[in-house]
Amino acid sequence: MAGVVATAATAVGLFAGTNIDDLVVLAVLFLSSRATGVLRAGQIWVGQAAGFTVLVAVSVGAALGLGIVPDRWVGLLGLLPLALGALGLVRAARAQRSGEPVPAVAATGPASVMALTVINGADNLTVYPPVLRTIGVGSAVVTVVVFAAGVVVWCLLGSWLGSHRKIVEVVGRWGHWIIPAVFVIIGVIILLGSGVLSTIR
Template sequence: MGYMLGVFGVAIVMFASTNIDDIFVLLGFFADRKFRLRQIVIGQYLGIGALYGFSALASFLVLVVPATYIGLLGLAPIYFGVRRLWELWNGIETGDDPEDHTKASAGHGNIVAVTLVTIANGGDNISIYTPIFATRSAYEILTIGCIFAVLTAIWLAAAHSLVNHPTLGAPIRRHGHRIVPFVLIALGILIFYEAGTATLFWR
């Protein structure tokens, strides 16, 4: 029992400490009418799943990806931030009818956007998860993955609740979509800076 509690504790600390900033990114997505709840949920799970899966694979292969190359993922949030800023500047709003099946491709694009931003935001998590997974059994890694899935649901629920809060929800929904582009661009630049990716271009 104590052994399993230890695994649970490690998983919770790993997830919470490396994904605390993800709450703010999710707030932005939920506040943006362009994104549907289903698209955000699917994209978030795909992103977290990709980070977890790559870290697990890397731990088995004893593979460590240099942080400077992981930092290239910062291009994703910068791209989506600039694109959303351009849409806002040109007055392009997407209050589309969710039943309009002709918008399916746009919906898929939103899922990809959430997925890539989640991966980019958590790209440095790989360097944390990989050595921890390398010291764990396959059963423990699988258990941690299940806990990550539950915690991802909690993260999504917390962000969604804040956006729909009686007091806090209105200003978040009113101004959140305008702040999102700047948050994404800043996030991408921060990822570049922290990973030292700029040195790849200076060499």
């Protein structure tokens, strides 16, 4: 039981850390829905669920494909989120110096919300497969269930945030720093936890 709780807690942290940007997108979508009425709240829920299902399905498939890779080398995949996070931090610093605006989010229906979710969460595909591959089948199932619950919580939070324009602005401002920092941390954890560095030495 303790193992399941620990796995669930880890999955919660993984979901939250890799989807802060998605929360910002959801908040903006719900805000836009209230302001324009073009996109209904139900369409946002459906699109978000469908998009994240695609991301998880691709991640599970990729994790199964990693079965041909010896366990001691799977940890090298931690370099992907590490590099992505480092690049994100560089871009965030560059954007801050140049004063670049945050790109606008546009969607008109469930399909466009789904596409937005997949595109926005594509970087998660560098994190989820190696994690799912290294934690075992039982823990992977628990993780996927937590992710499903996370989508519901994210939509609820996004709806709440979307009713507070100031909160959207704050989350949007700091999210550019938090998200890549989390990816760097995840990459380091994968590298250290897998023991691949010891194998290399």
